[in-house]
Amino acid sequence: MTDTGAGRALVTGAGGMLAHDLVPALRAAGWVVTALGRRDLDVTDAAQCVAAVEGHDLVVNTAAYTAVDAAESDEAAAFAVNAVGAANVARASSWAGARLMHISTDYVFDGVAREPYGVDHPIAPRSAYGRTKAAGEWAVRALCADSWVVRTAWLYGAGGPNFVSTMLRLAGERETLSVVDDQRGQPTSTVDLAELLLRLVAAEAPIGTYHGTSSGETTWFRFARAIFEESGLDPERVLPTTTGAHTRPAPRPAYSVLSHSSLTSIPVAPIADWRDGIRPYLTSVTRPPQR
Known part of the structure; x- marks a missing residue:
């Protein structure tokens, strides 16, 4: 494996949002x-x-069962992909002598911290999805x-449904939107995450666990307001609400902010704010009607 990326790479889950970017x-890096x-x-x-x-130098496993709420009633289906599937890809990578990059999630943590989760913080998943990803x-x-394990969170991108596209759609359908303001995290573009993964490969980063999220932190409510502002819409149309007002099958982490200290110690630059x-992202999607 070289810094120019000369080699063969396999990407699983190629129909997903991250793989899209x-x-x-x-390929642009020479793979x-x-x-x-x-x-x-x-x-x-x-x-x-x-x-x-077989025959690949690098494997990036983006294949995952990501239906968080559905996993609560069918954990076996999520486990088959997120745990058994990961094991199959890992074993095959080891036999082939390929380096593996496996994408994981903030849901492996309990979501009750008061400061960013380090890569070595004890995991304590509270949902079926989180348990299967931890496995x-x-x-x-x-x-x-x-192998590398790279945890990410709050992903959005042009390759699939996501929070940004949902906000843009609802902006054209409703006068106001209520968005939870008591969950904190790091909205992360799939373009930015893809570039970070390439930086890890190019740096031949030590094997281990890394966090692939944007810098800074915000709430879903503040994120939605920023989307409206960047789209030229009135952010006052976005109203705050609480998690308790929107009951869902799977518990959502109240705090999903991940530390990037394992990146900066290599050093590999983390994703920007x-x-x-x-x-x-907005340049790649159709904007909603102005109101």
């Missing part, structure tokens, strides 16, 4: 990329994983010694 970024979506590769099938990974992390570390990612 990661695959072209890898020959095999992009396999769910129809091309069933990560729950160990034999398929072995065949898919996937364990499998990757146990089965592929040459969360607000910097909004405007570039």
Whole structure:
């Protein structure tokens, strides 16, 4: 593996939002990329994983069961992809001598901290989704010694449904929107995350766990207001509400701010402030009608 990215890379979950930006970024960096979506590769099938990974130098596992609420009533389905699937990809990567980059989530934490979670903070998932992703992390570390785990959160991008696109759509449908103001996190563009992953690869970062989120922190309410401001809409149309007013099957972390100290110690530059990612995203989507 070289700094120019000369080599073969496999991206699983290629139909997902992150892969939408990661695959072209890898190719632009000089990698020959095999992009396999769910129809091309069933990560729950160990034999398929072995065949898919063969001949690759780098594997980026973005395949995941991300239906957070649905996982509460069908944890087995989430476990099959997020834990068993991760184990299959990790084992295949180890056998093939490929370095593995596995994407995980802030949901492995309990969400009750008062300061940013470090990579070594004890995990304590409170949802089925979080438990299955935590199991996937364990499998990757146990089965592929040459691996990175990169946790991210509050992702949005042009490759799939996300909070920004939802706010833009609702802005054209409603006079006002109520958005929770008691959950804190780091809105992260998939473009920015893809670039961070490339920086980790290029730096030949030590194996281990890293946090791939934007710098700074905000609430969903403040994030929504920033989206309106950047879109030329009146941010006063966004009103604050509480998590308790919107009951959902899976508990949402109240605090999802992740520390980037493991990046800066390498050193690899973390992603810039969360607000910097909004405007570039807005140029790639259709803006709502002005009201």
